[in-house]
Amino acid sequence: MKKITIAIDGFSSTGKSTLAKQLAKELEYVYVDTGAMYRAVALYAMQNQLIGADFFDKNKLVAALPQIQLEFKFNPDLGFGEMYLNGENVEKQIRTIEVSNFVSKVAEVSEVRSKLVEQQQEMGKNKAIVMDGRDIGTVVFPDAELKIFMTASAETRAQRRFDELQQKGDTVTYEDVLHNVVERDHIDTHREDSPLVIANDAIEIDNSYLTREEQFAAVLELINDVV
Numbered sequence: 001m002k003k004i005t006i007a008i009d010g011f012s013s014t015g016k017s018t019l020a021k022q023l024a025k026e027l028e029y030v031y032v033d034t035g036a037m038y039r040a041v042a043l044y045a046m047q048n049q050l051i052g053a054d055f056f057d058k059n060k061l062v063a064a065l066p067q068i069q070l071e072f073k074f075n076p077d078l079g080f081g082e083m084y085l086n087g088e089n090v091e092k093q094i095r096t097i098e099v100s101n102f103v104s105k106v107a108e109v110s111e112v113r114s115k116l117v118e119q120q121q122e123m124g125k126n127k128a129i130v131m132d133g134r135d136i137g138t139v140v141f142p143d144a145e146l147k148i149f150m151t152a153s154a155e156t157r158a159q160r161r162f163d164e165l166q167q168k169g170d171t172v173t174y175e176d177v178l179h180n181v182v183e184r185d186h187i188d189t190h191r192e193d194s195p196l197v198i199a200n201d202a203i204e205i206d207n208s209y210l211t212r213e214e215q216f217a218a219v220l221e222l223i224n225d226v227v
Protein backbone atom coordinates (compact mmCIF):
# COMPACT_ATOMS: atom_id res chain seq x y z
CA MET A 1 0.00 0.00 0.00
CA LYS A 2 1.26 3.48 -0.89
CA LYS A 3 2.62 5.52 2.07
CA ILE A 4 1.06 8.96 2.30
CA THR A 5 1.16 12.15 4.37
CA ILE A 6 -1.98 12.93 6.37
CA ALA A 7 -2.38 16.54 7.52
CA ILE A 8 -4.97 17.24 10.21
CA ASP A 9 -5.66 20.88 10.99
CA GLY A 10 -8.40 22.67 12.84
CA PHE A 11 -9.47 24.68 15.84
CA SER A 12 -8.27 23.87 19.35
CA SER A 13 -9.82 20.91 21.15
CA THR A 14 -11.56 19.47 18.11
CA GLY A 15 -10.11 16.03 18.85
CA LYS A 16 -7.40 16.29 16.19
CA SER A 17 -4.85 14.42 18.25
CA THR A 18 -7.27 11.63 19.21
CA LEU A 19 -8.09 11.03 15.56
CA ALA A 20 -4.45 11.35 14.48
CA LYS A 21 -3.32 8.80 17.09
CA GLN A 22 -6.05 6.35 16.04
CA LEU A 23 -5.01 6.68 12.40
CA ALA A 24 -1.29 6.34 13.12
CA LYS A 25 -1.93 3.15 15.10
CA GLU A 26 -4.18 1.65 12.43
CA LEU A 27 -1.82 2.46 9.54
CA GLU A 28 1.44 1.99 11.50
CA TYR A 29 2.42 5.57 10.69
CA VAL A 30 4.37 8.06 12.80
CA TYR A 31 2.20 10.53 14.72
CA VAL A 32 3.42 14.08 15.32
CA ASP A 33 1.55 16.53 17.55
CA THR A 34 2.91 19.90 16.42
CA GLY A 35 0.92 21.70 19.13
CA ALA A 36 3.20 19.98 21.66
CA MET A 37 6.19 21.66 20.02
CA TYR A 38 4.66 25.16 20.27
CA ARG A 39 3.60 24.37 23.83
CA ALA A 40 7.17 23.33 24.75
CA VAL A 41 8.53 26.62 23.40
CA ALA A 42 5.88 28.48 25.44
CA LEU A 43 6.91 26.49 28.53
CA TYR A 44 10.56 27.45 27.93
CA ALA A 45 9.52 31.13 27.66
CA MET A 46 7.56 30.88 30.92
CA GLN A 47 10.37 29.10 32.78
CA ASN A 48 12.85 31.77 31.68
CA GLN A 49 10.58 34.73 32.51
CA LEU A 50 10.29 35.74 28.86
CA ILE A 51 6.49 35.76 28.93
CA GLY A 52 3.97 36.53 31.67
CA ALA A 53 0.55 38.08 32.26
CA ASP A 54 1.64 41.53 31.08
CA PHE A 55 4.93 41.07 29.23
CA PHE A 56 6.48 39.13 26.38
CA ASP A 57 10.13 39.61 25.42
CA LYS A 58 9.97 38.31 21.84
CA ASN A 59 13.53 39.37 21.01
CA LYS A 60 14.98 37.39 23.92
CA LEU A 61 12.93 34.36 22.93
CA VAL A 62 14.17 34.60 19.33
CA ALA A 63 17.77 34.93 20.60
CA ALA A 64 17.26 31.85 22.80
CA LEU A 65 15.87 29.65 19.99
CA PRO A 66 19.20 27.88 19.30
CA GLN A 67 19.15 26.74 22.95
CA ILE A 68 15.70 25.19 22.66
CA GLN A 69 15.98 21.52 21.72
CA LEU A 70 12.71 19.72 21.03
CA GLU A 71 12.46 16.00 20.55
CA PHE A 72 9.72 13.37 20.45
CA LYS A 73 10.80 10.17 22.17
CA PHE A 74 8.69 7.14 21.40
CA ASN A 75 6.95 5.69 24.46
CA PRO A 76 6.06 2.06 23.64
CA ASP A 77 3.45 1.91 26.43
CA LEU A 78 1.54 4.81 24.88
CA GLY A 79 2.33 4.00 21.26
CA PHE A 80 3.45 7.51 20.36
CA GLY A 81 6.22 10.01 21.03
CA GLU A 82 6.32 12.24 24.10
CA MET A 83 7.68 15.78 24.03
CA TYR A 84 11.12 16.43 25.53
CA LEU A 85 12.38 19.97 26.04
CA ASN A 86 16.16 20.10 26.38
CA GLY A 87 16.22 16.46 27.45
CA GLU A 88 13.36 16.66 29.96
CA ASN A 89 9.98 14.98 29.49
CA VAL A 90 7.50 17.89 29.62
CA GLU A 91 4.32 16.10 28.49
CA LYS A 92 2.44 16.93 31.71
CA GLN A 93 3.70 20.50 32.06
CA ILE A 94 2.77 21.53 28.51
CA ARG A 95 -0.90 20.50 28.92
CA THR A 96 -1.77 22.96 31.70
CA ILE A 97 -4.13 25.92 31.24
CA GLU A 98 -1.20 28.28 32.00
CA VAL A 99 0.70 27.04 28.94
CA SER A 100 -2.53 27.13 26.90
CA ASN A 101 -2.92 30.78 27.86
CA PHE A 102 0.50 31.77 26.45
CA VAL A 103 1.10 29.35 23.60
CA SER A 104 -0.75 31.24 20.85
CA LYS A 105 1.27 34.41 21.55
CA VAL A 106 4.49 32.41 21.20
CA ALA A 107 3.15 30.76 18.03
CA GLU A 108 2.69 34.19 16.41
CA VAL A 109 6.47 34.73 16.27
CA SER A 110 7.73 34.00 12.73
CA GLU A 111 11.18 32.84 13.88
CA VAL A 112 9.57 30.29 16.20
CA ARG A 113 7.36 29.06 13.36
CA SER A 114 10.18 28.67 10.86
CA LYS A 115 12.31 26.68 13.31
CA LEU A 116 9.46 24.31 14.11
CA VAL A 117 8.21 24.00 10.52
CA GLU A 118 11.70 22.98 9.39
CA GLN A 119 11.85 20.28 12.07
CA GLN A 120 8.34 19.07 11.13
CA GLN A 121 9.22 18.84 7.43
CA GLU A 122 12.30 16.81 8.31
CA MET A 123 10.20 14.39 10.40
CA GLY A 124 7.80 13.89 7.50
CA LYS A 125 10.25 13.61 4.64
CA ASN A 126 9.70 9.85 4.27
CA LYS A 127 5.88 10.10 4.40
CA ALA A 128 3.91 7.47 6.41
CA ILE A 129 3.10 10.26 8.87
CA VAL A 130 0.01 11.75 10.50
CA MET A 131 0.67 15.29 11.68
CA ASP A 132 -1.80 17.54 13.45
CA GLY A 133 -1.71 21.29 13.98
CA ARG A 134 -2.93 24.53 12.45
CA ASP A 135 -0.80 24.95 9.31
CA ILE A 136 0.07 21.40 8.29
CA GLY A 137 -1.97 21.29 5.07
CA THR A 138 -1.23 24.91 4.17
CA VAL A 139 2.43 25.43 5.10
CA VAL A 140 4.22 22.33 6.41
CA PHE A 141 2.97 19.81 3.83
CA PRO A 142 1.03 21.65 1.11
CA ASP A 143 1.37 18.49 -1.04
CA ALA A 144 -0.09 16.12 1.56
CA GLU A 145 -2.23 13.46 -0.12
CA LEU A 146 -4.98 13.81 2.49
CA LYS A 147 -5.90 16.98 4.35
CA ILE A 148 -8.57 17.03 7.03
CA PHE A 149 -9.87 20.21 8.66
CA MET A 150 -11.71 19.66 11.93
CA THR A 151 -14.28 21.94 13.50
CA ALA A 152 -16.88 21.86 16.29
CA SER A 153 -18.69 24.57 18.23
CA ALA A 154 -16.60 26.45 20.82
CA GLU A 155 -18.90 25.21 23.61
CA THR A 156 -18.53 21.57 22.59
CA ARG A 157 -14.77 21.92 22.43
CA ALA A 158 -14.52 23.74 25.77
CA GLN A 159 -16.65 21.06 27.45
CA ARG A 160 -14.36 18.31 26.10
CA ARG A 161 -11.20 20.09 27.22
CA PHE A 162 -12.78 20.92 30.62
CA ASP A 163 -13.66 17.22 31.18
CA GLU A 164 -10.12 16.22 30.22
CA LEU A 165 -8.49 18.72 32.60
CA GLN A 166 -10.85 17.77 35.43
CA GLN A 167 -9.96 14.11 35.00
CA LYS A 168 -6.31 15.09 35.43
CA GLY A 169 -7.22 16.85 38.68
CA ASP A 170 -6.86 20.41 37.36
CA THR A 171 -9.12 22.82 39.30
CA VAL A 172 -9.94 24.99 36.30
CA THR A 173 -13.50 26.30 35.64
CA TYR A 174 -15.50 25.69 32.44
CA GLU A 175 -15.64 29.47 31.88
CA ASP A 176 -11.83 29.71 31.97
CA VAL A 177 -11.52 26.91 29.44
CA LEU A 178 -14.15 28.44 27.13
CA HIS A 179 -12.40 31.80 27.34
CA ASN A 180 -9.07 30.16 26.45
CA VAL A 181 -10.56 28.26 23.49
CA VAL A 182 -12.19 31.41 22.06
CA GLU A 183 -9.09 33.54 22.58
CA ARG A 184 -6.76 30.97 20.98
CA ASP A 185 -9.13 30.62 17.99
CA HIS A 186 -8.99 34.38 17.56
CA ILE A 187 -5.19 34.66 17.74
CA ASP A 188 -4.65 31.55 15.58
CA THR A 189 -6.99 32.77 12.81
CA HIS A 190 -5.82 36.40 12.84
CA ARG A 191 -2.02 36.12 13.08
CA GLU A 192 0.02 37.39 10.16
CA ASP A 193 2.28 34.36 9.72
CA SER A 194 0.52 31.12 8.74
CA PRO A 195 -2.94 31.87 10.16
CA LEU A 196 -5.30 28.97 10.70
CA VAL A 197 -7.21 28.68 7.42
CA ILE A 198 -8.75 25.76 5.64
CA ALA A 199 -6.61 24.58 2.71
CA ASN A 200 -8.42 24.62 -0.66
CA ASP A 201 -8.14 20.86 -0.99
CA ALA A 202 -8.93 19.97 2.65
CA ILE A 203 -11.99 17.98 3.65
CA GLU A 204 -13.90 19.62 6.48
CA ILE A 205 -15.32 17.52 9.28
CA ASP A 206 -17.60 19.09 11.90
CA ASN A 207 -17.58 16.56 14.70
CA SER A 208 -19.96 18.32 17.11
CA TYR A 209 -22.40 15.44 16.68
CA LEU A 210 -20.12 12.59 15.58
CA THR A 211 -18.84 9.83 17.85
CA ARG A 212 -15.13 9.03 17.71
CA GLU A 213 -15.97 5.76 16.00
CA GLU A 214 -18.11 7.41 13.30
CA GLN A 215 -15.42 9.97 12.64
CA PHE A 216 -12.67 7.34 12.47
CA ALA A 217 -14.68 5.21 10.02
CA ALA A 218 -15.35 8.23 7.80
CA VAL A 219 -11.67 9.16 7.64
CA LEU A 220 -10.57 5.58 6.95
CA GLU A 221 -12.86 5.65 3.91
CA LEU A 222 -11.22 8.85 2.73
CA ILE A 223 -7.81 7.22 3.10
CA ASN A 224 -8.91 4.21 1.08
CA ASP A 225 -9.85 6.57 -1.74
CA VAL A 226 -6.31 7.99 -1.79
CA VAL A 227 -3.97 5.03 -1.27
Ligand code: C5P
Nearest residue numbers: 012034035038103104107133134135184
Ligand atom coordinates in the same frame (compact mmCIF):
# COMPACT_ATOMS: atom_id res chain seq x y z
O1 C5P B 1 -2.89 21.68 19.12
P1 C5P B 1 -2.75 22.48 20.41
O2 C5P B 1 -4.06 23.01 20.89
O3 C5P B 1 -1.99 21.76 21.46
O4 C5P B 1 -1.86 23.74 19.97
C1 C5P B 1 -1.52 24.74 20.88
C2 C5P B 1 -1.31 26.06 20.15
O5 C5P B 1 -0.12 25.99 19.36
C3 C5P B 1 -2.40 26.49 19.18
O6 C5P B 1 -3.46 27.18 19.80
C4 C5P B 1 -1.63 27.39 18.21
O7 C5P B 1 -1.50 28.69 18.74
C5 C5P B 1 -0.24 26.76 18.19
N1 C5P B 1 -0.03 25.91 17.02
C6 C5P B 1 0.30 26.51 15.82
N2 C5P B 1 0.61 25.76 14.72
C7 C5P B 1 0.58 24.42 14.79
C8 C5P B 1 0.21 23.77 15.99
C9 C5P B 1 -0.10 24.56 17.10
O8 C5P B 1 0.34 27.74 15.73
N3 C5P B 1 0.92 23.71 13.72
